Amino acid sequence: MRLSIQADLTYSFDRPCEVLLLLEAARAPDQAIHSERLTITPATEIARLDDSVTGERRAVFTAHGEVTIAYTANVELLARASDLKGCAATAIRDLPGEALRYLRASRYCPSDRFEAFVAEEFGKLDGGDKVAAIVDWIGGHLTYEVGASDAMTTAMDTFVDRAGVCRDFAHLAISLCRAADIPARAVSAYAWKLEPPDLHAVAEVYLGGRWRLIDATGLAPIDGLVRVATGLDAADIAFMTIFGRANLISQSFTVGKI
Amino acid sequence: MRLSIQADLTYSFDRPCEVLLLLEAARAPDQAIHSERLTITPATEIARLDDSVTGERRAVFTAHGEVTIAYTANVELLARASDLKGCAATAIRDLPGEALRYLRASRYCPSDRFEAFVAEEFGKLDGGDKVAAIVDWIGGHLTYEVGASDAMTTAMDTFVDRAGVCRDFAHLAISLCRAADIPARAVSAYAWKLEPPDLHAVAEVYLGGRWRLIDATGLAPIDGLVRVATGLDAADIAFMTIFGRANLISQSFTVGKI
Amino acid sequence: MRLSIQADLTYSFDRPCEVLLLLEAARAPDQAIHSERLTITPATEIARLDDSVTGERRAVFTAHGEVTIAYTANVELLARASDLKGCAATAIRDLPGEALRYLRASRYCPSDRFEAFVAEEFGKLDGGDKVAAIVDWIGGHLTYEVGASDAMTTAMDTFVDRAGVCRDFAHLAISLCRAADIPARAVSAYAWKLEPPDLHAVAEVYLGGRWRLIDATGLAPIDGLVRVATGLDAADIAFMTIFGRANLISQSFTVGKI
């Protein structure tokens, strides 16, 4: 599938401050970027701090006054393993070194707290079957509800509240998988068919020798996700980090099939 | 049933400080105190701040040096409603005024967080049937485990951790009942057959026009509980509050059938 | 000083549900209610669960459809001790029994966490001087900022965030006073000169044999507060508790000097 992406952001900055942008399609093996353009207006120098391990693209620039950021890309999604059933868990010793940190509790994903629940509820399953059961459980017990959570909400909150938005669903999925010693991380993505259009937060687990995207919200097809940023949880994948203050003027995302 | 109670506490206080003791059997309609004696050594003046609403007994004194507190009582347990099945919930308007505060979230019982869970899991039940189902759920999903919790553990922690001690079981029961608009509170009690002997923490709900004791731990019979302190949660029912510092030297509780 | 109070609330209730209203001026020794009227439209039976200890007025009724609640009163504020300097702390043994619970940590006021800070920062002061220093410290270190907090914010959050609204200021004051073994509680009040007009949350400490109002926000004069509800913290003093769901249509408060 080939998707056309467009993001348009306008913010106003009272004083000059640095901005980190995680908005561009990742250079990852499961997607090919056929064309793309990042335009910042007024024009400014962009420093690149891209990450070669995950393919995450990172642009840093100094913003002042009213600033518009436009990103367009034409991305082809390549064979994507969304199959979970029957996938074997990978032994710790066989993990790639960079996967280790995705086994640990993180800010929004205090996975060490869920070990008893995971053992009780999913203890008889392994690998991909366990992950599939976790995704089903979350889909069946959580309500998608805008306003049910905020920037401080952790997976413990969501597990109790039984409601949240995409990042909360992802945080709980990540926490439960890590509690089962399965590496799990957060991914931001442009999502085909997501309504209303927005950057989507999903999870990704390491199984059977590769990372596999999962999405307990069921709001958009896995096969229509364009990978952007990758990290421990939402703390790592915000599309814009402002080292200072700014006011949002407008913001829109569009994803279309070509 | 008639029980003989004995509590012996020895602490050492480096400097004089006030101590609040909630150790004596409550003067409540469901138990009759046939004899009792509270002895503090060395002898000291005891101020009484007893609560006429709950019958809670409160002794305040100044402690310095090594202090021994001995309490013995002979208490008869009167007809106690432990029946839940079929009990109707009481409308808010028909509650006694002092029951209102037991509907609210408290420190260890953030009941407002459990509304969605309670609606999902117990929404089809009412009154005593709902409470009975809550007690069963807790008994079936929590493991009694010394060391799984500490003085800061809330019902949210316990709900996630799936383990705790008697106060944690009580906190979760209280939280879930309040989330269903059923007044619920914490009670400390001498407990016949509890092993090892200790002051026990249980919960109490207001149903069918009266307070009814419940205990999701199943560690001791409801009919063998001698009521001591009553409050919102564990913050209110500690048997000793020291306004300063002290070191525990020894502490023992004995409950026997006469 | 004599004040005229007016509160007008309109809510819509999809299904019949009970409502607890803590909106009327308390029957307390420091204020005299010369006239008042509570009108609920459409007319409905009102059950009264007033509290004789604090003078808190509690109205319970069943609401359905669009419901308007109007409260008007003419209240005279009597001699009010707002003096703190030189007031002695009261020994625990000399407290009225009902003050004991205001020494304990509560949901939004985890006072036991602040003992080291209070000892370090205010350890050389006592009684009213200590409370005055606490009020000054809060006024000097916190920013009044709408949106800095939400319904889950505790005094620990506020102490770290250094910002909040009136209830957060009150929670921190209560926490620090309790950490110094001074009984402290939350009070809701109609506040003369408060802009924008709203029900105000302040704190109250027990010193020199009586309760004394304090307000670290400095937003309204202590002498112009009409006492309404009293409790451990904001969990207890909400002016309306809805046992079900409702939508706010409009809400206004007016306080004028007569």
Place this chain on the structure above:
Amino acid sequence: MRLSIQADLTYSFDRPCEVLLLLEAARAPDQAIHSERLTITPATEIARLDDSVTGERRAVFTAHGEVTIAYTANVELLARASDLKGCAATAIRDLPGEALRYLRASRYCPSDRFEAFVAEEFGKLDGGDKVAAIVDWIGGHLTYEVGASDAMTTAMDTFVDRAGVCRDFAHLAISLCRAADIPARAVSAYAWKLEPPDLHAVAEVYLGGRWRLIDATGLAPIDGLVRVATGLDAADIAFMTIFGRANLISQSFTVGKI
């Protein structure tokens, strides 16, 4: 300075489980390992997942029964920049890509909560002077107290409690530095002169183009630290992660000057 290190750990494992060990001296530019030996008894195959970016050494093996781990090394500490005064902060755009994640809030270091405090208390300072003031503030306001914290304690807890152990001091330093947009991370280290001998937790900030160790506890000289693991906070630098259960039998650390 040249140090000789010895670590001896004995654990018992009821069932075979994988173990991740972050116990070996890092291969970092500020220290040279002249000799070392890691011995696991009974002998077992060791998989290496070393991290080339930080030089962190990671050994993974399967443990069963009683297992003894012995590590000895002879390490020379090279020129180490512990100077802070006058060091300039590095612009975001000039940071190495891998430093970005050390700007973000993490599990034990919710740095976004401390922005107002840092602005108020250290706002007039920059770069190394700001970090030095933060280290001084922590040293002056926190008490080193074993038992004051546990495995769940965050920098918010420590900021309120005013007490903790080395990891808590490090977490608060990291949080305050990140709140000032200075990359900061956690480092475990063998520490010369630390009493009692143990693996020490310290912090590290990125200033003037390089990472600089800081230690607000003042318990051991910076120049006597042998770097081991590096991460966001304590969640990342535990010297042993057991994917299953084990019992500690004995554990000792020795650091001597050669």
